[in-house]
Amino acid sequence: FPGYNFGWGGTGHFGGGYSGLYPKFYQFSCPQTDDIVMSVLERAIAKEPRMAASLLRLHFHDCFVQGCDASILLDDSTTIASEKKAGPNRNSIRGFEVIDEIKAKLEEACPQTVSCADILALAARGSTVLLTKTSWSGDQSGGPNWELPLGRRDSKTASLNGANSNIPAPNSTIQNLITLFNRQGLNQVDLVALSGEFIGQVCVGGHTIGVARCVTFKQRLYNQNGNNQPDATLDRTYSNGLRTVCPKTGGDNNISPLDFASPVRFDNTYFKLILWGKGLLNSDEVLMTGNVAQTVELVKTYATDEGLFFSQFAKSMVNMGNISPLTGFNGEIRKNCRRNN
Numbered sequence: 380f381p382g383y384n385f386g387w388g389g390t391g392h393f394g395g396g397y398s399g400l401y402p403k404f405y406q407f408s409c410p411q412t413d414d415i416v417m418s419v420l421e422r423a424i425a426k427e428p429r430m431a432a433s434l435l436r437l438h439f440h441d442c443f444v445q446g447c448d449a450s451i452l453l454d455d456s457t458t459i460a461s462e463k464k465a466g467p468n469r470n471s472i473r474g475f476e477v478i479d480e481i482k483a484k485l486e487e488a489c490p491q492t493v494s495c496a497d498i499l500a501l502a503a504r505g506s507t508v509l510l511t512k513t514s515w516s517g518d519q520s521g522g523p524n525w526e527l528p529l530g531r532r533d534s535k536t537a538s539l540n541g542a543n544s545n546i547p548a549p550n551s552t553i554q555n556l557i558t559l560f561n562r563q564g565l566n567q568v569d570l571v572a573l574s575g576e577f578i579g580q581v582c583v584g585g586h587t588i589g590v591a592r593c594v595t596f597k598q599r600l601y602n603q604n605g606n607n608q609p610d611a612t613l614d615r616t617y618s619n620g621l622r623t624v625c626p627k628t629g630g631d632n633n634i635s636p637l638d639f640a641s642p643v644r645f646d647n648t649y650f651k652l653i654l655w656g657k658g659l660l661n662s663d664e665v666l667m668t669g670n671v672a673q674t675v676e677l678v679k680t681y682a683t684d685e686g687l688f689f690s691q692f693a694k695s696m697v698n699m700g701n702i703s704p705l706t707g708f709n710g711e712i713r714k715n716c717r718r719n720n
């Protein structure tokens with residue numbers, strides 16, 4: 380259906396319902412797609428477990444700007460102002476070489492068939508799955524996995540402005556977060572409630588793995604409200620530990636795990652840490668302290684019920700992956716994820 384792009388409005392919520400994407404999209408054109416993705420991921424993540432976190436985040440930062448269209452992968456050119464230079468991405472977002480490697484293998488197997496946007500979605504899912512059952516994450520079966528709708532096409536454009544304005548900042552208040560998540564689905568009346576739920580599921584959920592730079596949490600340690608005081612909701616012992624990695628001046632690029640209890644395992648420990656005032660980012664702690672009853676309840680629920688968190692996270696990832704995909708004759712299938720054909 381040329382030009383027919385349902386985006387992710389229409390039915391359901393937050394991308395739920397009909398998106399024009401479907402799991403068996405490459406069944407005939409490139410049946411080995413997922414195997415190729417997984418083989419590259421296995422090696423990359425064995426070499427550096429953090430890569431799984433970086434790839435999960437890459438998909439998120441793609442989807443929040445122009446939808447899940449691989450706009451984030453485009454390098455600067457005469458016509459493109461790369462999203463890689465945007466505040467939330469610069470010196471922060473990573474994993475491009477792994478995506479390039481997957482793309483090169485897929486181009487060999489099935490030329491110009493599998494989009495870069497789908498590779499990002501497959502890599503995010505594959506990374507999550509691998510962090511639930513590998514040796515470094517211990518024996519943990521039954522982690523989140525999901526049937527992933529495919530068939531996204533790649534954008535011909537990028538939006539540096541969009542990347543600066545749509546991706547939430549770590550010092551966000553709960554209201555900022557709700558606004559930014561709602562922006563991804565303006566046609567939904569019930570979105571405030573749903574995005575509250577969504578925030579609980581994927582923001583914090585995503586932060587069960589990976590790290591953050593000192594510059595993203597420094598304000599909480601030294602000057603939360605402009606009064607030279609630390610964030611009162613931050614656990615004292617934890618805060619003192621953080622100060623050693625993140626001094627008042629300098630050290631901006633020093634890193635600390637988001638979930639210090641299990642940084643390379645996909646699990647629900649980060650929700651427990653938030654209950655105890657040991658969430659690293661302000662944007663995570665406000666889910667508990669921000670006076671929105673629904674997010675408070677969700678943090679508590681997921682802290683005690685890991686199975687429920689896994690299944691909700693899986694649903695939310697599908698919903699996020701359905702944000703405004705290009706389908707039909709829109710966009711293109713890039714040969715190289717870093718540039719337009």
Ligand code: HEM
Binds near residue numbers: 429470
């Ligand atoms: C409330 C919304 C969110 C905010 C404010 C936020 C903010 C951040 C920040 C500031 C960092 C550290 C970046 C750095 O220091 O360079 C980070 C890392 C990360 N975020 Fe989020 N994020 C949000 C939602 C999400 C979502 C929806 C996901 C995925 C589903 C996600 C996955 C990750 C991961 C995996 C990392 C670690 C990346 C790595 O180690 O390379 N985040 N996030």
Ligand SMILES: [Ca+2]
Binds near residue numbers: 441442443444446451
């Ligand atoms: Ca995008």
Ligand SMILES: [Ca+2]
Binds near residue numbers: 587588644645
């Ligand atoms: Ca964890």
